[in-house]
Amino acid sequence: MIERTPVLNALTHVILVTGLLLLLFPVWIAFVAATHDMTAVNTAPVELWPGDQFLVNLEQAWAISDMGTKFTNTVIVAVGVVVGKIAVACITAFSLVFFNYRGRMLVFWLVFITLMLPLEVRIVPTYAVAANALSPFQAMLDATGLTALIATLSGVQVNLEWNLLNSYTGLILPLVATATGTFLYRQFFLTIPDELVEAAKMDGAGPIRFLIDVLIPLSRTNIAALATIMFVYAWNQYLWPLLIITDRANYGMVAVELGTLVPDQFTTGGGTPTWHLAMAGTLIVMVPPIVVVVLMQRWFVRGLINTDK
Amino acid sequence: MADISIRNVAKSYGKDSIMQGVNLEIRNREFVVILGPSGCGKSTLLRMIAGLEAITAGEIAIAGQVVNDLEPRQRGCAMVFQNYALYPHMTVAENIGYALKVAGVGRAERRAAVERVAQSVGLNEFLDRRPGQLSGGQRQRVAMARAIIREPRVFLFDEPLSNLDAKLRVQMRHEIRRIHNRIEATSVFVTHDQHEGMTLADRLVVMNKGTIEQVGTPEEIYDHPASVYVGGFIGSPAMNFLPGQVSAARAAVVLGDGQVLDLPRDVATAADGQLVQVGLRPEQLTIVAPGTAELQARVDFVEELGSGRLYHLLVEDLPLTVLSPDKHALRDGDAVGVTVRPDALHLFGAESGRRIDARGARVAAPQVVPA
Numbered sequence: 001m002i003e004r005t006p007v008l009n010a011l012t013h014v015i016l017v018t019g020l021l022l023l024l025f026p027v028w029i030a031f032v033a034a035t036h037d038m039t040a041v042n043t044a045p046v047e048l049w050p051g052d053q054f055l056v057n058l059e060q061a062w063a064i065s066d067m068g069t070k071f072t073n074t075v076i077v078a079v080g081v082v083v084g085k086i087a088v089a090c091i092t093a094f095s096l097v098f099f100n101y102r103g104r105m106l107v108f109w110l111v112f113i114t115l116m117l118p119l120e121v122r123i124v125p126t127y128a129v130a131a132n133a134l135s136p137f138q139a140m141l142d143a144t145g146l147t148a149l150i151a152t153l154s155g156v157q158v159n160l161e162w163n164l165l166n167s168y169t170g171l172i173l174p175l176v177a178t179a180t181g182t183f184l185y186r187q188f189f190l191t192i193p194d195e196l197v198e199a200a201k202m203d204g205a206g207p208i209r210f211l212i213d214v215l216i217p218l219s220r221t222n223i224a225a226l227a228t229i230m231f232v233y234a235w236n237q238y239l240w241p242l243l244i245i246t247d248r249a250n251y252g253m254v255a256v257e258l259g260t261l262v263p264d265q266f267t268t269g270g271g272t273p274t275w276h277l278a279m280a281g282t283l284i285v286m287v288p289p290i291v292v293v294v295l296m297q298r299w300f301v302r303g304l305i306n307t308d309k
Numbered sequence: 310m311a312d313i314s315i316r317n318v319a320k321s322y323g324k325d326s327i328m329q330g331v332n333l334e335i336r337n338r339e340f341v342v343i344l345g346p347s348g349c350g351k352s353t354l355l356r357m358i359a360g361l362e363a364i365t366a367g368e369i370a371i372a373g374q375v376v377n378d379l380e381p382r383q384r385g386c387a388m389v390f391q392n393y394a395l396y397p398h399m400t401v402a403e404n405i406g407y408a409l410k411v412a413g414v415g416r417a418e419r420r421a422a423v424e425r426v427a428q429s430v431g432l433n434e435f436l437d438r439r440p441g442q443l444s445g446g447q448r449q450r451v452a453m454a455r456a457i458i459r460e461p462r463v464f465l466f467d468e469p470l471s472n473l474d475a476k477l478r479v480q481m482r483h484e485i486r487r488i489h490n491r492i493e494a495t496s497v498f499v500t501h502d503q504h505e506g507m508t509l510a511d512r513l514v515v516m517n518k519g520t521i522e523q524v525g526t527p528e529e530i531y532d533h534p535a536s537v538y539v540g541g542f543i544g545s546p547a548m549n550f551l552p553g554q555v556s557a558a559r560a561a562v563v564l565g566d567g568q569v570l571d572l573p574r575d576v577a578t579a580a581d582g583q584l585v586q587v588g589l590r591p592e593q594l595t596i597v598a599p600g601t602a603e604l605q606a607r608v609d610f611v612e613e614l615g616s617g618r619l620y621h622l623l624v625e626d627l628p629l630t631v632l633s634p635d636k637h638a639l640r641d642g643d644a645v646g647v648t649v650r651p652d653a654l655h656l657f658g659a660e661s662g663r664r665i666d667a668r669g670a671r672v673a674a675p676q677v678v679p680a
């Protein structure tokens with residue numbers, strides 16, 4: 001729409017800027033808090049302008065919470081989730097859109113239902129599975145009486161066990177098993193004209209060739225969008241790592257680690273809260289997602305609005 | 310060698326039968342055009358030859374080999390689609406060479422083949438562009454080059470020209486015919502544009518509602534339409550139809566209003582008493598002074614065409630159009646006479662819609678292949 005409406009333009013800009021300020025203000029306060037020493041932070045009224053303790057605080061926060069290890073862990077998990085998610089989503093959607101088989105709708109609805117059951121909702125059963133990833137199979141064997149049968153026949157008591165607690169696998173897998181990406185891909189694949197599929201068939205390309213040579217290159221922007229979303233999602237994970245990681249020193253993730261910096265009676269022993277360190281830690285943890293979003297932004301937006309022209 | 314035999318082929322989607330008992334023999338290196346209105350099953354037939362659509366019943370053989378159960382890539386067909394269907398993320402060169410890449414042809418050899426084919430359709434300068442940066446005509450050429458490079462036995466075209474403007478369409482039509490003459494392939498071309506069909510075809514196949522109405526050279530189909538449907542579909546402006554009854558005694562057909570058109574005696578005898586539709590092509594009628602010809606009519610209105618005029622007449626209340634290069638000074642409502650050349654009179658059974666000739670039987674019925 002091209003219209004000359006100066007008043008409306010001005011008004012929309014005012015609304016936009018107000019919204020921006022409202023959003024940025026807390027971040028600004030966090031930044032300011034991270035630049036003062038403990039006394040200044042804990043004195044009323046709240047400081048609105050930066051002090052000179054920024055680097056000192058950053059260093060201290062980094063050291064206290066052993067951020068080096070935590071960063072490595074979180075990057076491993078986030079990248080694992082991104083790669084796993086893209087692979088699973090792409091292949092599932094490929095199968096759902098381009099193949100005609102019995103039970104296709106059933107698969108579709110199963111995937112769809114997982115959309116309504118995010119990890120937080122099914123966290124207890126998910127924990128049970130993570131504690132022994134083979135327990136569903138064990139349950140099946142028990143229920144069908146196979147365990148008993150094998151025990152009587154061979155004398156071996158079948159006892160499947162695969163513990164995922166305190167491992168990268170345990171952190172990554174449940175985050176990969178969600179439907180968001182599958183839907184993004186499905187919507188994109190549905191926009192691929194039939195004639196393109198048929199042209200590839202006439203050119204002699206089988207399904208795998210078609211996937212690799214045509215679909216994946218065409219869905220570059222979708223991959224970028226999904227990668228960005230999943231990276232930020234995995235980076236910010238709190239509840240799941242909190243639950244399954246007891247070995248914090250080796251497998252801790254950054255969002256959980258921030259908790260150790262936030263003042264409470266355990267960390268500060270009831271003394272003066274170390275808000276300046278907590279805020280410095282927060283700023284450090286915020287950096288990677290921001291970098292990813294900024295770098296991917298151009299692709300990301302194109303992928304979501306789906307106009308690769 | 311790639312003749313195509315289509316034997317008793319039928320197609321249905323679930324319970325909807327959209328094609329029944331289609332038989333067609335296409336000879337090696339022939340250019341066959343399948344012509345018919347929208348929805349008559351032209352594309353479906355073509356896609357069954359290509360292997361993109363399953364064949365419900367009957368069989369299709371290419372070069373003597375039944376291909377019903379072969380994958381598209383095993384059939385040796387290449388196809389040009391209506392919307393080009395180019396790979397948007399590949400350059401023109403990659404688009405053209407993709408089939409060879411899939412077939413495992415080496416890079417250097419592929420490049421040479423792409424350049425040779427691109428040269429032949431005038432695409433050299435565009436090899437590094439993406440399809441999005443090409444005009445419609447250029448995209449069409451890429452689609453063609455992509456088909457040519459595989460040196461197919463059979464070339465399939467599904468309305469490849471319908472997205473082009475009129476001038477480009479004629480140009481590409483010539484180019485397609487030239488390509489067909491140059492390469493050793495059998496071509497099957499689907500269109501609903503009769504000019505395209507008439508000009509391109511060695512043989513025309515006229516389809517209607519999932520069946521073949523008539524197969525023949527464009528000339529045969531124009532001169533001896535096998536049915537009311539074909540007569541009305543081929544030719545522009547469309548054939549006129551007047552109802553009447555054959556009288557052997559008068560060696561003529563008597564029209565509804567009592568006017569009489571002479572018939573060859575043998576035809577009149579064979580079809581004595583039958584109710585018929587008389588088909589008259591507008592361009593084979595001549596306007597003369599009233600009373601001097603066998604058919605009397607009134608002028609309804611006249612359309613100027615530049616090269617001539619299209620006279621819309623009324624015979625009793627039935628419309629009759631006459632196309633003539635002569636510019637008669639006629640006003641609406643004037644009485645005129647119309648002469649009918651005996652060879653320009655087509656008789657069709659009123660009930661059956663099939664052509665009636667000297668034997669009183671159907672002629673040029675679809676070729677039937679013994680099963």
Ligand SMILES: Nc1ncnc2c1ncn2[C@@H]1O[C@H](COP(=O)(O)OP(=O)(O)OP(=O)(O)O)[C@@H](O)[C@H]1O
Pocket residue numbers: 322325327345346347348349350351352353354501
């Ligand atoms: N997947 C489908 N399911 C059900 N009916 C179909 C399907 N595809 C095509 N048809 C029907 O088959 C008939 C023939 O279709 P087809 O595409 O062959 O027509 P066409 O002659 O090529 O027409 P057009 O000139 O418009 O392309 C149509 O009536 C159409 O509705």
Ligand SMILES: [Mg+2]
Pocket residue numbers: 351352353467468
């Ligand atoms: Mg069609």
